[in-house]
Amino acid sequence: MQEIVNNVAAIRARMAEAAREAGRDPAEITLCAASKMNDAQRVRAAVEAGVDCCGENRVQELVEKLPQGAYGQKPVHFIGHLQTNKVNKVVGHVDLIQSVDRLELLAAIEKQAAKLGLVQKILFEVNIGAEASKSGFTPAGAMDAASHMAEYPHCHLEGLMAIPPISEEPGGNSKYFAQMHQLLVDIRAKKYDNVSMACLSMGMTDDFPDAIRAGSTMIRVGTAIFGARHYGTNT
Numbered sequence: 001m002q003e004i005v006n007n008v009a010a011i012r013a014r015m016a017e018a019a020r021e022a023g024r025d026p027a028e029i030t031l032c033a034a035s036k037m038n039d040a041q042r043v044r045a046a047v048e049a050g051v052d053c054c055g056e057n058r059v060q061e062l063v064e065k066l067p068q069g070a071y072g073q074k075p076v077h078f079i080g081h082l083q084t085n086k087v088n089k090v091v092g093h094v095d096l097i098q099s100v101d102r103l104e105l106l107a108a109i110e111k112q113a114a115k116l117g118l119v120q121k122i123l124f125e126v127n128i129g130a131e132a133s134k135s136g137f138t139p140a141g142a143m144d145a146a147s148h149m150a151e152y153p154h155c156h157l158e159g160l161m162a163i164p165p166i167s168e169e170p171g172g173n174s175k176y177f178a179q180m181h182q183l184l185v186d187i188r189a190k191k192y193d194n195v196s197m198a199c200l201s202m203g204m205t206d207d208f209p210d211a212i213r214a215g216s217t218m219i220r221v222g223t224a225i226f227g228a229r230h231y232g233t234n235t
């Protein structure tokens with residue numbers, strides 16, 4: 001667990017360095033622990049090491065770790081693909097749903113939030129690399145959906161999230177990060193009702209300094225905090 005403490009400290013130092021290089025205040029950028037495949041005890045260690053929030057990909061893991069107190073007092077975000085038939089396990093249970101990737105899901109979240117009488121904070125996920133393997137709005141689709149947010153009064157659009165293509169060379173994703181930042185600025189400038197656009201969630205283990213230099217306000221880091229994930233085992 002000491003390793004997790006050291007890893008978080010090292011990431012914080014790199015975040016601060018990237019922020020300074022971009023002339024930004026490091027306090028503007030939050031660190032979200034992408035905690036998939038890590039058990040409650042390890043997630044709790046990251047929380048105690050000072051991450052700002054935790055992000056879960058899978059409904060099943062969220063449902064298991066919440067009652068185990070994995071997240072302490074920190075906000076929990078949902079960051080994975082969400083099926084409409086599982087929104088009831090997520091809406092109202094997390095502070096932010098980062099992965100709203102289609103209108104059908106937005107409508108399902110609205111319906112559940114209305115039923116519970118609350119406002120669910122959300123981000124739109126944008127498929128910025130136009131990859132067939134990934135879900136997400138196109139940039140034009142995100143703009144259009146943002147323009148209709150007044151029709152979803154039980155949701156509040158706080159910004160955008162993206163997972164760019166796996167880059168072949170260092171810095172390879174900088175163009176996608178720049179496009180995402182521009183899209184955030186463009187949507188914000190429209191001043192649509194029920195849209196604030198303060199959050200730009202982008203940057204992971206391999207590319208978060210580039211994302212910060214491009215204007216990210218939240219990085220989602222898994223491997224650099226917890227170590228490599230071992231797919232095929234259950235730990």
Ligand SMILES: *Cc1c(COP(=O)(O)O)cnc(C)c1O
Nearest residue numbers: 034057079204205220221222223
């Ligand atoms: C796993 C995951 C991350 C973190 O990935 P790493 O490369 O391990 O830092 C970030 N965002 C999402 C949506 C993820 O699923």
